[in-house]
Each structure stands twice: as C-alpha cells, then as structure tokens.
Amino acid sequence: MHRIVSVALAAVLVAACSSGGETPGGAKGDSTGVTDTEIVVGTHMPLTGPAAAGYSEIAPATKAYFDHVNASGGVHGRKITYKVMDDGYNPANTQTVVRQLVLQDRVFAILNGLGTPTHTGVLDFLKTNKVPDLFVASGSRTWNQPEKYPHTFGFNTDYTVEGKILGNYIKQSLPGKKVCFFGQDDDFGRDSLLGVEKVLGATAVVSKQKYVTSNTDVAPQVGAMKAAGCEVVVLATIPGFTALSMGTAARLAFKPQWVVSNVGSDHPTLAKQLGNAAPLLEGMVGVSNLPSPADLTDPWTAAFKKIHDQYNGKAPFNGNAVYGLSVGYLFVQALQAAGKDLTREGLLAAVEKNGFKGPGFAPLRYSKTNHSGYGGHRLTKVAAGVQVFFGDVFETDSADGSVNVFGEQRPTPPANTIAS
Amino acid sequence: MRTLLWSVAAAAGLVAATAMLDPFRNYQLATIAAYLCATAGLTVLTGLNGQLSLGHGALMAIGAYTVAFAQKSWDSLYLSLALAVVVTTVAGAVVGLAAARLRGPYLAGATLALAIAVPSITITFQSVFNSEQGLPVFLTPPRTLDIERWQALVAGGAAVLVMWLLANLSRSHLGRRMRAVRDNEVAASLTGVAVSRTQVLAFVISSACAGLGGALMAFLAQSVSPGAFPLTLSLFLLMAVVIGGLGSLAGALWGAVLLVALPDVIHSLTEGMVLKPAMASRLEGNLPLAIFGVTLIIVMLAAPGGLQGLFSRLLKRGHHAPNS
Incomplete structure (x- = not known):
C-alpha cells in the first residue's frame, strides 16, 4: 500500500x-x-x-x-x-x-x-x-x-545537526571539560544527544539526564549532574525547562557552562520567565539560524x-x-x-x-x-544581557559528515519584505 | 426483548447516520461512542451500585495501551479490542478486590491513586511505553470505506453492544442486587446479598467498559500517550455522568455527547468573538473547563436528576397535559 x-x-x-x-x-x-x-x-x-x-x-x-x-x-x-x-x-x-x-x-x-x-x-x-x-x-x-x-x-x-554543531563548539572551545547532557525524554532529547555524541564520542558525556514536561521538578536531575562534576551542560530543553534547569542549578550552587538547543535558548523568552534571576543567563551559549531580534x-x-x-x-x-x-x-x-x-x-x-x-x-x-x-546554525552568546552571534555559520548533515563552515551570504530583504 | 429492539434500532440508526454525516462529524460520533462506553460503565458503578471512581481515565489508558501493543503484534483490530477488554477486566478485578475492603471516600481515594499512577508508569518505564511521546497504533483501514465512517461504525457498534449488555444487566438479578447494596448495605446483606462480591463485580464490569472506551479512543487517535489520559479525564467522566443523570443509562449518553460537544461549541463561540490575542490565548483551553464546572453547578441546583431526569420529567408533564 x-x-x-x-x-x-x-x-x-x-x-x-x-x-x-x-x-x-x-x-x-x-x-x-x-x-x-x-x-x-x-x-x-x-x-x-x-x-x-x-x-x-x-x-x-x-x-x-x-x-x-x-x-x-x-x-x-x-x-x-x-x-x-x-x-x-x-x-x-x-x-x-x-x-x-x-x-x-x-x-x-x-x-x-x-x-x-x-x-x-x-x-x-x-x-x-x-x-x-x-x-x-x-x-x-x-x-x-x-x-x-x-x-x-x-x-x-534538525536536532542531530544541532547537537553536532553544539558538540563541535565544545570540542574546539571547551576542550577537556566534563560534559553532561540534560534533554527532553522523546525524539527531541534523543536526537540531540546522538548529535553531541557523534562529535565528542559516545563516552564523552559523563552524565545523561532527562525530563518529562508533566513533571516540573528537575532538582534530582540537576543534583545528579552537580554530583557528577559537570563543567559543561548541554540542554535539549523547551524554554520553560531551560529556565527551570538554570533556576534549580542556581539554588544548588551549581554553575556549569550552559550550551543550549535553539528551541530553548531565546534570551528574551528566558529572561521574562526567570524575572529577577535573568542574570543567570549571562554567558549562556546557544545556536540560531534566524536573525537576532536584538540586532x-x-x-x-x-x-x-x-x-x-x-x-x-x-x-x-x-x-x-x-x-x-x-x-x-x-x-x-x-x-x-x-x-x-x-x-x-x-x-x-x-x-x-x-x-x-x-x-x-x-x-x-x-x-x-x-x-x-x-541545515545549520550560528552560535550565540549572552553578554551584558544581550544575545549576540559569534563566529561562522556551520552546516552539517545528520549522519557522520563533518561540521563545515557555510560561507554564503544571505540576500537583503526584498521591497516590502514580500518575496516576488 | 425491549432492549434488543432498542439496540437493533440504534444500530440501524448508526449505519444510516454514518452514511449521511461528513467525515468530521463521523469522527465526532465515533468519539462520542468511545466516551459512551466509559460513561455507561461509570453510570452502572456510581448510579446503580453507589460506588465512586476517580480512576476511570486510568482504566481507559490501560485499554488504550493494550490496543497499541496488540496492534503492533498482529494488526487484527477486533482481537485487539477484545484483548483490551480482557486486560482491563483483570486490572479492574485487582483494583476492585483491593478496594472491596474500603468504603465510601476510601474507594475514591484508591481509584484516584490509580489515575495518578498509570500515566506516571508510562513515563517511568519509557523504554516500553515511550514516555510522553506515546506509541503509534497501527491500523489497516478497509479500502471500500471512508476511514472516519469506518471508525464511527466500529466505535458506534461497540457502544450499542455495551449499552445493550448493560441495559440487560440493570434488569437482571445482579442489577437488583446492585441497587439493593446501593440503597442499604445492611438491609441487602440481611436479605442474603453478598455485599462485597456485588461491589467488586460492579467495579469489574465498569472497568471492562472503561477499557473498551479507552481502546476505542486509541483506535480513533491512532496513537496513545499519557497526556490523553490525565487525572482531569477521570474527573470529566464523572462530571459528565452526573450532568447527564446518574439514574439511567440514557444519562451516560447525554454525558458522552456533552464531553464532545461542549469544547467544540465553546471553540465556535470564541472564534466568533473578537478578542485581544492575550485574552483569547488565556481563554483557549481554560474556558471549556470553567463552563463545564458552571454547567455542573447549574444542573445540580436546577435538575438534581441530571439532563435525563429533566428530560423525562418534561416528557411526563407533556403526557399529563391533555388530561388536566
């Protein structure tokens, strides 16, 4: 059929x-x-x-x-x-x-x-x-x-491509650090982890934690990552759970370098959810393939x-x-x-x-x-309360291809911002 | 005999209705039928036997997951539906036996625990149940029939069968024993009715119906996930049978219709209104809950017998009018 x-x-x-x-x-x-x-x-x-x-x-x-x-x-x-x-x-x-x-x-x-x-x-x-x-x-x-x-x-x-690009950043800019992973317990988290491990190797991630959206208590998972001595935490989380993870980590005095999936790393959204705790977002690394609303x-x-x-x-x-x-x-x-x-x-x-x-x-x-x-992403970092792009645009596939720099420039918007 | 005639008429009406309705209405009809299995079972438990269950949503989940696993193994729908009934009957027997020692609010408490535990089990054992993402339900629809019409016929047929069996049950020895236990446990046991056994039996029958309802839901949605069977589903089912009228099985039908129609009507209403985006997004999803609650309060105040009670009272009044 x-x-x-x-x-x-x-x-x-x-x-x-x-x-x-x-x-x-x-x-x-x-x-x-x-x-x-x-x-x-x-x-x-x-x-x-x-x-x-x-x-x-x-x-x-x-x-x-x-x-x-x-x-x-x-x-x-x-x-x-x-x-x-x-x-x-x-x-x-x-x-x-x-x-x-x-x-x-x-x-x-x-x-x-x-x-x-x-x-x-x-x-x-x-x-x-x-x-x-x-x-x-x-x-x-x-x-x-x-x-x-x-x-x-x-x-x-796709989350595997994204995971590979995040993994590539960790490999190049944070070598030797203990890497952990916290993701949603479905294809989102699984695909993302697959990408990270494709670049860093299957044994590189020392603690792998997951959450379900119906349970907003993430203290056990964050506690486990703290106990494992994680220095870098990759988050495959939706915005609510990015904020929860960071808030919970702050309460446990756990301060890793956060490296966050595109879908859970929009700074204005997270800052609004964290309220007074928005400074926790400082230094967060994310990825995006669309223009920054701040720029x-x-x-x-x-x-x-x-x-x-x-x-x-x-x-x-x-x-x-x-x-x-x-x-x-x-x-x-x-x-x-x-x-x-x-x-x-x-x-x-x-x-x-x-x-x-x-x-x-x-x-x-x-x-x-x-x-x-x-097919790719550009890295972002939060500095002084603003999320800014840095470095090149990277592209790769969801299989075992290497992570490459994508050099092509975008066109400028057409008149009236409507494609003809 | 009368119930058989009613059932045959209902089945004939079903076939005719599915031929006339458009696919979306057929899908809604099928959903009503699936809910009807569960609400009819709950009406027997609560209305006929006087027991309260807050866990029927979880029993539906057990039926639904059984269908998902069964369809993966053999893809024979009717066999899978039957297996779902068997599995929930067993689950109902286990819970019913455990709950037989409990009275009144404690049974409600035990079933409440079930409503919370079952979705959590699917999340804890994610390698089997695939967590919140749930499982697909494999179907091979017939080629000669519209898929929605097929769904309406299967679900509607199952609902007619359940209603026929329960209507007969209500008129049987067991039905009378259930009523006797409901009205006065002491008096019932003095006349030789085994109170606990009757209560367990009522719970098991009710569970089997809920299991079939859940199995049909899985068949309609072509997927199962814990999000489809939250605690609120159990509460909605109970609200529906109370609003519909606990006195008779017809009340269960009103309840099932309400469960499907109310969210739809409310959506059409809010779509017609021009609301600010923030207000609209706040209303969306929450409004049905509020309106359901308000309906419950109004029905309880104005017509304690539920919609069916109101309906039969109106019918009677209409009947008497020419004489007076």
Missing part, C-alpha cells in the same frame, strides 16, 4: 515537473481550501499548557506577516487566512484539532504545526488525506521521510520589526516573533513559486524544487530526497 502511494505520488511529481513552466502542477489537481480570493491554512500550537511559554507567540507573528501580505493584495490576488488551534502540547488534542482543520474547515495545508510528540501522531492522518504538511515547528528527523511521508517537510535545523542593524530584523510593530505590536519582539515571521515569509515564497493555479501537488513540487533564500543564515535543504529544513 505504502509503495503504491509513493509510486503514485512520484508519478504525480514527475508529471508536475515535466509539465514545466511557471506553474508546476498544472491546472488540474487538488485545490481544497483555495478560492480566487482566499487561501485557508491551519496550524496546531500550544497556546496553553507546558510549552505555551514563548511558543504561543509564534502563530500570532506568522499571522501578522500574513496580514502584512494581505494588506499588499495577497499572493496572486488571494488573501491568506490562518486558522490557529490550541492543542495544549497534548498529542490527544492535536488529533482532534487537526481533524477539525482538515475535515471541517477544509484547510489547504497545515503550516508549522508545533511539537515533536504532538505532530508525530497526525502524520498518518495528513498523509491519508493528502494534505501538505509544511515547515513543521520541530527539529525531529521524523519529518524527513520523503518515501513514507511525502507531504511532510520540516523547518527547524536592529540586521536588515531582516529591521524589516520584520516594522511588520511586527504594525500588526502584532502588543506582543514582545523576540526570537519567537522572528521565527513566526520567518515561517510566514517562507510560506509566501512557496506559494509564489507554486504559481497562480494553486494546487496541493503544485505547492509540494515547488517546495521540493527549493531555491528559497531568506532570513536564515543556513541553507534550506529541501529536495525530492530531503524533506528536512535548515
């Missing part, structure tokens, strides 16, 4: 590409959720629950970008309607809300559905209904299975800030906002590339064709055989 589906889809894609021209997919195809004046897109997000802190700000930012595009006439004359459903980071709720979006609201595509445990559960459902599942907000390698899930594409740099000299940050202030002004302008705006930018790029005769098949073909350049420092890896998102 799987093979029949893949063969059928491959045939569709081949047909789509051979038809050529500016409109891959041709006139015939599935255009559910698309009218002459509107494109309806949906997402599932943790607006409540353990992951809401920080992540609940992503969808409003994406929506703000769509408002900006709609105000300029939309894409090929169509305005984008973005339906945001709360799943509370609970996989059972994700099941219900995604069915509601696909079966009841008849959305054209699911965009940027957030979370590894949550989104994993709806992959089969989206495949059965042939819904484009674009730019999943998570770095799990699960999204990159073009044979099994031809409709699904990741967005984040207004970055042309992309400046352009995004303008849109943010106009359409989402009450929300803080932080890493989540930049992330949401970047997702919106990439989705509009994909819509533009899919052409005027918008179909689901055409959109998928356009994403596989790739060639997208935008705010990200690292390259997007989309192709027929690769459905993972960004």
Whole structure:
C-alpha cells in the first residue's frame, strides 16, 4: 500500500515537473481550501499548557506577516487566512484539532504545526488525506521521510545537526571539560544527544539526564549532574525547562557552562520567565539560524520589526516573533513559486524544487530526497544581557559528515519584505 | 426483548447516520461512542451500585495501551479490542478486590491513586511505553470505506453492544442486587446479598467498559500517550455522568455527547468573538473547563436528576397535559 502511494505520488511529481513552466502542477489537481480570493491554512500550537511559554507567540507573528501580505493584495490576488488551534502540547488534542482543520474547515495545508510528540501522531492522518504538511515547528528527523511521508517537510535545523554543531563548539572551545547532557525524554532529547555524541564520542558525556514536561521538578536531575562534576551542560530543553534547569542549578550552587538547543535558548523568552534571576543567563551559549531580534542593524530584523510593530505590536519582539515571521515569509515564497493555479501537488513540487533564500543564515535543504529544513546554525552568546552571534555559520548533515563552515551570504530583504 | 429492539434500532440508526454525516462529524460520533462506553460503565458503578471512581481515565489508558501493543503484534483490530477488554477486566478485578475492603471516600481515594499512577508508569518505564511521546497504533483501514465512517461504525457498534449488555444487566438479578447494596448495605446483606462480591463485580464490569472506551479512543487517535489520559479525564467522566443523570443509562449518553460537544461549541463561540490575542490565548483551553464546572453547578441546583431526569420529567408533564 505504502509503495503504491509513493509510486503514485512520484508519478504525480514527475508529471508536475515535466509539465514545466511557471506553474508546476498544472491546472488540474487538488485545490481544497483555495478560492480566487482566499487561501485557508491551519496550524496546531500550544497556546496553553507546558510549552505555551514563548511558543504561543509564534502563530500570532506568522499571522501578522500574513496580514502584512494581505494588506499588499495577497499572493496572486488571494488573501491568506490562518486558522490557529490550541492543542495544549497534548498529542490527544492535536488529533482532534487537526481533524477539525482538515475535515471541517477544509484547510489547504497545515503550516508549522508545533511539537515533536504532538505532530508525530497526525502524520498518518495528513498523509491519508493528502494534505501538505509544511515547515513543521520541530527539529525531529521524523519529518524527513520523503518515501513514507511525502507531504511532510520540516523547518527547524534538525536536532542531530544541532547537537553536532553544539558538540563541535565544545570540542574546539571547551576542550577537556566534563560534559553532561540534560534533554527532553522523546525524539527531541534523543536526537540531540546522538548529535553531541557523534562529535565528542559516545563516552564523552559523563552524565545523561532527562525530563518529562508533566513533571516540573528537575532538582534530582540537576543534583545528579552537580554530583557528577559537570563543567559543561548541554540542554535539549523547551524554554520553560531551560529556565527551570538554570533556576534549580542556581539554588544548588551549581554553575556549569550552559550550551543550549535553539528551541530553548531565546534570551528574551528566558529572561521574562526567570524575572529577577535573568542574570543567570549571562554567558549562556546557544545556536540560531534566524536573525537576532536584538540586532536592529540586521536588515531582516529591521524589516520584520516594522511588520511586527504594525500588526502584532502588543506582543514582545523576540526570537519567537522572528521565527513566526520567518515561517510566514517562507510560506509566501512557496506559494509564489507554486504559481497562480494553486494546487496541493503544485505547492509540494515547488517546495521540493527549493531555491528559497531568506532570513536564515543556513541553507534550506529541501529536495525530492530531503524533506528536512535548515541545515545549520550560528552560535550565540549572552553578554551584558544581550544575545549576540559569534563566529561562522556551520552546516552539517545528520549522519557522520563533518561540521563545515557555510560561507554564503544571505540576500537583503526584498521591497516590502514580500518575496516576488 | 425491549432492549434488543432498542439496540437493533440504534444500530440501524448508526449505519444510516454514518452514511449521511461528513467525515468530521463521523469522527465526532465515533468519539462520542468511545466516551459512551466509559460513561455507561461509570453510570452502572456510581448510579446503580453507589460506588465512586476517580480512576476511570486510568482504566481507559490501560485499554488504550493494550490496543497499541496488540496492534503492533498482529494488526487484527477486533482481537485487539477484545484483548483490551480482557486486560482491563483483570486490572479492574485487582483494583476492585483491593478496594472491596474500603468504603465510601476510601474507594475514591484508591481509584484516584490509580489515575495518578498509570500515566506516571508510562513515563517511568519509557523504554516500553515511550514516555510522553506515546506509541503509534497501527491500523489497516478497509479500502471500500471512508476511514472516519469506518471508525464511527466500529466505535458506534461497540457502544450499542455495551449499552445493550448493560441495559440487560440493570434488569437482571445482579442489577437488583446492585441497587439493593446501593440503597442499604445492611438491609441487602440481611436479605442474603453478598455485599462485597456485588461491589467488586460492579467495579469489574465498569472497568471492562472503561477499557473498551479507552481502546476505542486509541483506535480513533491512532496513537496513545499519557497526556490523553490525565487525572482531569477521570474527573470529566464523572462530571459528565452526573450532568447527564446518574439514574439511567440514557444519562451516560447525554454525558458522552456533552464531553464532545461542549469544547467544540465553546471553540465556535470564541472564534466568533473578537478578542485581544492575550485574552483569547488565556481563554483557549481554560474556558471549556470553567463552563463545564458552571454547567455542573447549574444542573445540580436546577435538575438534581441530571439532563435525563429533566428530560423525562418534561416528557411526563407533556403526557399529563391533555388530561388536566
């Protein structure tokens, strides 16, 4: 059955590409959720629950970008309607809300559905209904299975690539230190640890701890890392648990060098959660592939800030906002590339064709055989309360390839910050 | 005989309904049916036998995980559902026997412990249960049928079967013994009813129903995770049967409908309102909880017999009107 589906889809894609021209997919195809004046897109997000802190700000930012595009006439004359459903980071709720979006609201595509445990559960459902599942907000390698899930594409740099880049930094800048790892007890933590160990070696990590989001007491794990004499702690944590780990460590007078995954290292989000204890973040090393919200000299940050202030002004302008705006930018790029005769098949073909350049420092890896998102990161460090980039942009693969410097520069934002 | 006629009519109605409804409504219908198995079991335990369980969500989890493991081994849905019932029956017997020595609030306490322990077990033994990420449930849907319609037919069929069996049970010897124990344990034992045995039996039957409900939930979601079976699920189930009406099995149906409809209605309501983003995100997820609670209070004040009690009272009044 799987093979029949893949063969059928491959045939569709081949047909789509051979038809050529500016409109891959041709006139015939599935255009559910698309009218002459509107494109309806949906997402599932943790607006409540353990992951809401920080992540609940992503969808409003994406929506703000769509408002900006709609105000300029939309894409090929169509305005984008973005339906945001709360799943509370609970996989059972994700099941219900995604069915509601696909079966009841008849959305054209699911965009940027957030979370590894949550989104994993709806992959089969989206495949059965042939819904484009674009730019999943998570770095799990699960999204990159073009044979099994031809409709699904990741967005984040995958956690193994990220782990390798973090490991590479430790190897070069913190040699000889005792390294420990604290991660979420799912694919997120496991993939990240795999990456760290690929670079540092399987025996280099002296203490490996994990947490579950339903238990906010991390004192046993942090205590164990202190007892193991850790000098460097790699965190594969969501923001709430980055803050918890640092707060708990401070109470236990444990002061390692923190090296944190991209999804849990946005400084403004963490500073807000830690409140008076925000100085604990000083010296934290993180990674990011999107422009820093703190650096207004970055042309992309400046352009995004303008849109943010106009359409989402009450929300803080932080890493989540930049992330949401970047997702919106990439989705509009994909819509533009899919052409005027918008179909689901055409959109998928356009994403596989790739060639997208935008705010990200690292390259997007989309192709027929690769459905993972960004392929690299740049290191960040918190100094005097500001998170700044340092060093080169690194890229690598999630296998055993080496960690390399990526030299290509980003383009400057187009006029009006809308891809043409 | 009457219950059989009702069941056949319900099954025929189900087949007709699934043919007319769109896929999303079919999915909701299937969810109602899955909840109905659990709420009907709880109505028997609480309404018929007077025992309180705060752990039915955990029993559902046991049924759900059984289906996940069974489907991984053999991919035969009906066999897996049956196995889930067997496993939860055993689990119910163990808890029921332990709880048979407990009375009133202590049984509630014991089942509360179950509701908290079961999700924690899935997190502690993560190599088996895969922690909070949970497990996929493998399914091979029939090619000739819409997947949602298939789900509605299977879950609905199971619910009709459960309702038929429980309705017969309620009219049987055992049903009368359960009521006798509920109304007065001393009087019941004086007339020769084995009180503890009746209570354990009621708990086991109720567990089996909850297990089937959980198994159907896993079948619908095509995945299981501890987040789907939190303590609040157990409390929601209890609230649902109380609001629906503990007096009869029809109350369980009202309860199951409410569990599915209320979050949906509230979502449509808040979607229509123009709210500030901060306010909207605060309401989302919390509002259903608040409205459920307020509904419970109102129903308890206005109609202590629940929705079904209110409904049958209205029916009676309508009946008498021509005579007066």
